[in-house]
Amino acid sequence: MTAHQNPKTVFPTPRLSFRTSRTVIGLLLATVILAILLTFSTIENIDRAENHMRNFLIEKAEAIVHVLEAGSKTSAIHMMRSGNPLHTLLAESSKEDDLVFIRVVDKSGNVIDEAGSPSQIVLSTSNLTSILNEGSILTQLDRDNATFIVSKAFDSQFHIMNMHMMHDVNTTTAGGRPAENTYVISIGLLTRNFDAARKQDVHHAMFMGALLFLVGSAGLYFVFLYQDARVAKSSLANMRLYTESIIESIPVGLITLDSDGRIVSCNHNGEELFGRSFETLREKNILELLPSTSHYLTSNCDTASEHATEYTTAEGQALPIRLSCSSLLNHEGSVIGKVLIIKDMSSIRDMEMQLERSRKLAALGKMATGIAHEIRNPLGTLRGFAQFFGNQATTIMEKQYADLMVSEVDRLNQTVSGLLQFARPRELHLxxxxxxxxxxxxxxxxxxxxxxxxxxxxxxxxxxxxxxxxxxxxxxxxxxxxxxxxxxxxxxxxxxxxxxxxxxxxxxxxxxxxxxxxxxxxxxxxxxxxxxxxxxxxxxxxxxxxxxxxxxxxxxxxxxxxxxxxxxxxxxxxxxxx
CATH class of the missing domain: 3.30.565.10 (Histidine kinase-like ATPase, C-terminal domain)
Structure with a gap:
């Protein structure tokens, strides 16, 4: 095959079902399990962070309430000298960085006093009743303003001046001491730090989710790579089997040589032709087996001509063969060796000889038929005269001569009968x-x-x-x-x-x-x-x-x-x- 020729081969490629190995299945399962674990872990972390924030802010609000309650006791003695000591206390307490407002309401929900930037959230009557009668703590989250509101009962040691009343409310106990009054205090605390931490957790979860997605995608990608590799491997194996089947089934010897003329491969017919196994032929130079092909292999390779030569077997028999040669090319078109096709011409030569023999025998048979007829008639006459002379013989020697003539005529007649049988074979009785x-x-x-x-x-x-x-x-x-x-x-x-x-x-x-x-x-x-x-x-x-x-x-x-x-x-x- 010359360099410009491209073989056209349609190779039957069977469809392969999609199958994955245990490693690939394990990779996919691990990715799914990790995704599920990450999801639950993220949700749990967010819930834990919210619970931590709620408990922390409740504790802080309670601490502020305790401070205010303690301050109200201390300020009670200054009640008469100050217009509204509670308002002063609330204003001072609301100056903390993470405290948004403080609001005090009575049991009817009326605002008694407040400081800071109060939220618009209003406590319902049921909320107030629950706080005052049951001593419960009510929490509310104002997400728009990033404020966590804690509401609980507030015990004051002095009368609280309503900001909206123009007159003083002065109530004393029977002993002349101000009565202890219970109100509801609401404290608003900023949640910015906790929101930032929550966002960081969400971002971390998103990052881990993206990482898992990449891992999962990579896993799927490797699954498809594995399938492609498996298909390619199977196709190569099928192609190799397909090629080997063709090479082994062709009725001629096929040998490949490297660039130095050493035998690289040989099919079964080649082994039978040389009478040797491939193991003994491997790496052997072709000129050791066929020394007369040197000129043909170097000068006439890749031509349409065939080279007739003989191979001498181990028994010394000359085996007639015909040799054709073509260059062996790699995928880049470079010559890397030669391909030899060797035909055993023994059977063809025998057929040619049999055909030639049959032709000669047919011609000889026609000639023998005419000769046999011309000879057989005189032989009968000669045999009759020989017997006559034998009967007339007077001496023993004359008798012997006559008998010798008869036997020789019979021998000649037998030869003529053989010629006639050869020239005109009788019909078979099968x-x-x-x-x-x-x-x-x-x-x-x-x-x-x-x-x-x-x-x-x-x-x-x-x-x-x-x-x-x-x-x-x-x-x-x-x-x-x-x-x-x-x-x-x-x-x-x-x-x-x-x-x-x-x-x-x-x-x-x-x-x-x-x-x-x-x-x-x-x-x-x-x-x-x-x-x-x-x-x-x-x-x-x-x-x-x-x-x-x-x-x-x-x-x-x-x-x-x-x-x-x-x-x-x-x-x-x-x-x-x-």
């Missing part, structure tokens, strides 16, 4: 056959040959495999393969006949411990008249190959010099299938 029965018949026919060659023979038994095929032709193929194995295996060797059932195919394998075949012999083994032995026509395997093709099957050959051979027939369970 039926369901038991592999166990077919193997049993094969053993009966071949066992004398195994004994004579002193070979150890084993085969599959009780497989229960049923195959749809022509039993006579399939038996002929097995006999040809086993005879070739006998000729290639020295005395004391082993020959094995096995059958395996797959999903839609049957595999029948003949394995020997003989001398094996070279690559050239392997390529020519199914050619007509090719033989590595001193005897035989070289038509057995060619005819066998033709029979298996009639059954829509094929051969798989594994062999190496001095390592024996395994020839496997792969047939569909139903001969009409492929």
């Amino acid at each position: 039926q369901d056959i038991s592999i166990d029965d077919l193997f049993a018949k094969t053993i009966v026919l071949m066992n004398p040959d195994f004994i004579d060659s002193r070979l150890h023979f084993t085969c599959s038994r009780d497989t229960g495999i049923i195959l749809n095929a022509d039993p006579d032709l399939l038996l002929q193929v097995l006999l040809n393969l086993l005879k070739n194995s006998i000729h290639a295996t020295p005395s004391g060797g082993e020959i094995t006949l096995l059958a395996e059932e797959e999903k839609s195919h049957i595999r029948i394998s003949v394995t020997d411990t003989g001398r094996g075949m070279t690559e050239k012999e392997r390529d020519q083994m199914f050619d007509p008249f090719f033989s590595t032995g001193k005897t035989g026509t070289g038509l057995g395997l060619a005819v066998s190959h033709q029979i298996i093709e009639q059954h829509n099957g094929f051969f798989e050959v594994r062999t190496a010099p001095d390592n024996g051979s395994t020839i496997t027939i792969i047939l569909p369970k139903k001969s009409g299938e492929k």
Whole structure:
């Protein structure tokens, strides 16, 4: 892939349900609990502050009343010399900074005397009665003027001059002493300091609420960050699985290299192609495996061309491969390595060889048909004259010569019959056959040959495999393969006949411990008249190959010099299938 190409991939991203961890849930619960606690704490502090203010101001008002009551006793002796000693006392007391006013009223609510800036709040008759008769203390809060008013009974030791009366009220007891009179005194005290403290508490509560709001918002923000991170993590994991699944499922080897040509990754098909695990391939330079690709990797990478080469396996087998290369880029477009796609061309090469072989065999078959007809007729005449001369022979040597001519004509006629069978294969007679029965018949026919060659023979038994095929032709193929194995295996060797059932195919394998075949012999083994032995026509395997093709099957050959051979027939369970 070149630098200007952008891959277009639609990745299936599943929807993820919103889930939070215990930490996130704990954070949210802690935020809510703290908010509730802060609310109750603020309300409790405000109530406590108001109660403290009320008690403090009541105590202060009572202290002022006690001072006034004590002052009235002291001033009683000056009552006759002063116009209104109580007013003087009230005026002096009202000069304190936090005292707003002092007012004295009688039981009817009439103002007897007052000093300072009296509030407009008026005591009702019931309030006066409660204060005078029950001795209770009445508190009132004038929020507009920031004034806390305390009203209670006031005991005076002298007659109080009503400010609104133009004459004196002079009442004496029987003993000539002024009577003690009870009135209601109201004292107004400033609440500015307490209001300031309350505002400070409110501001503190608001600040803490704002702080909690920020903490809660941060918690929610982290929840969403967590969800985004979780989605990203899941998407990355899915993308990795998605990519790995694609890489592992492609039917070719895929290898990535770093900038120095060392192997960084390799899929399963690449491991099978090289016959090594990824652990042994990791960090290995690609030129150690494919030394002939040096020029291609440096000069022709990122081109549309493919490079054909061979890989030598650990067994020394040359494996044909095709190699394509493209640069590996990072997100910035910089080259960080290479991607190699390696195709195993063995099966394609085998198919090409089989196709070429089939083409040659078809041409050879046409030629063989004409030649066989031309040869077979004269052979009959030659055999008749040879028998005639044998019957007319007068000496033993003449008789031997005649018999030799007959046997050679018969051998030549057998070769011609083989050519005709190869050129004109008979029609298949398909039926369901038991592999166990077919193997049993094969053993009966071949066992004398195994004994004579002193070979150890084993085969599959009780497989229960049923195959749809022509039993006579399939038996002929097995006999040809086993005879070739006998000729290639020295005395004391082993020959094995096995059958395996797959999903839609049957595999029948003949394995020997003989001398094996070279690559050239392997390529020519199914050619007509090719033989590595001193005897035989070289038509057995060619005819066998033709029979298996009639059954829509094929051969798989594994062999190496001095390592024996395994020839496997792969047939569909139903001969009409492929």
